[in-house]
Amino acid sequence: MNAQPRLVVDRRRLRPPEATASAGPQEVHQTAIAGLVALRVRQTADARGTVREFFRASTLAGAGLATGPWKQVNVTSSNRGVIRGLHSEPVTKLAAVLAGKVMGAYVDIRPTSPTRGAVVTLTLGVDDQVLIPPGVCQGFQAISQEPAQYMYLMDEEWRPGLPGVGIHPLDPALAIRWPLPVTPGDTSLLSAKDASQAPLADSYP
Template sequence: MSMQITDMRSSETSIEGLLIFTLKQVSDERGTVREFFRASAHAGALGGELPEGGWRQVNVTESGYGAIRGLHGEATTKLVGCVSGAAFGAYLDARPGSASFGKLVTVDLSPGTQVLVPAGVCNGFQSVSPEGSQYLYCFTEEWRPGMPGSAYSPLDEGLGLDWPIPVDAGNPAQISAKDAAAPKFSEQIVSG
């Protein structure tokens, strides 16, 4: 195997402002070097502008096989992706007044793929690797209790969201009680 280079590229989704990035990476016999973030490349993919304020907090979650986190739509832009393992990402536009309000996009995530999640778009994922996954979040605002935003149940049948691994709502290794009991987005739309 000689050196292989993959250039960064981006693609739009049906949710306004939600972008999928394939990261620049260089691979050879020793493995792979991957750029998780490069200001100039990301700014170019975003039309010359990075999210205002830059990244203020970075978190990594470690999640076991089948575990779900989300759907959370804080008032902060997020850059998310797997640094190890794989996940099934789900993104729901919960921004009132958005041209893509109510749209759901799913993305298969593995190292080298990331998603830019606009503020107010709900982010959730399921770890699909038998060895678990590490999911990295970059935030434009520091997370704090009571931060404005929304949270909806990832088990809302009305979303038509098919998680790859069956979910037992009573199993705390798969989903938190808080996420399982969150309001259903589909019911908010009907009653709202």
């Protein structure tokens, strides 16, 4: 691979949902990473609460996006300030926040990608989803006062030996502005495994 990935930082806060009974059709937004797509779910609300349309295959298919089938679903619960990631596997993922709020971070490490080296951060609440293509690293920090529940659907099951890579989430070269401070030695906020990952330049010189 070439000497140093091109660094493009895309920090985006998705438009708040409409303050009406229906937020209209699901919104699809391409990010600065090829194939990494931000979604805002369709929702309806009344005096009882809210119904969110979590997944509609025709919406993604109409935008030329992957629609599964999803073979595994993982849910993490993370206390305020916790960082998970950055991890990548050869798997398509549909990620969403079920409770709380996170800042998601995504890094394109694919050697043949036209956006290789790009970094995208997105503030995600319960109305937001992200479609993550295979080979793109994902991570997040829980930023709500209450624990954040982050769910991701995968089109392949995890198995021992599944290829995967990790990048140190605090690597200064990534220029990720984590909203809450974390030190590498604080295992209550960053696992020893994630803190032991190499920086991007060492992993992909």
